[in-house]
Amino acid sequence: MTDCDLCGRALPTVNPVRTFPPLLKFAYPEGVWKGLCETCLDSAQKTYLSINKDELSCRRNKCSLCGKKGRVYPVELQVPSFSKGVVKKEVNVCTICLESVNETYIRFKREQLEEAHEEGRIHGHEHVHEH
Template identity: 45%
Template sequence: MADCDLCGVAIPTVCPVKVFSPKFENSYPEGVWKGLCGGCLEKAKQAYDEATESKAAGTFGKCDLCGTKAQLQDVEVDIPSFSKGYEIERKKICMKCLEQSSEAYENKDELLGEHH
């Protein structure tokens, strides 16, 4: 079992997304792998598409996925809840992480080993 790095849901397999984390830049100069569930990956892809179409500037802050201080885009993530089923929470993600998530979304079938 693995936990999604955005919503925390535990599923058998998550889709790997390679992000550059300044916290680990000396140990892992090529980047680190984060795992996203299918729902979060799809939401990140939608946010990336919207941001590139509208050329949105976003807000400045710390990315919830990699920890970089940069311009951030809002991603609405479904957080599991025992009382309500799920709650919608806005996560702030930088464009580099959204771009990597978009690439992972395009290749998710090969990465997860699913064949249709």
């Protein structure tokens, strides 16, 4: 079991997102991997898709994934709670981490489609023959 690095949900697997924490840039020049659950990955992807259009929502704060201070964007999370079920919360994520989230999101969705195709849930183009 591992925990999502944004919402804290414990899951058997998470989606790896490469981050570049400023404090670790010399020790890990290739970046550090953070794990996001599917819900947080989807939510961060929505934020990534809206940042070009919604420039006014830009804040200056610390990124929740890499710790870098600067321009960040709000990502809405659904944090599990024993008493309330799910609590909505916002965290700040920088542009660089959002770009990494986008790459992971695309890779994750492509793998899901390939898996579904292999299992026969999605069929290729069906040809109809007329007689």
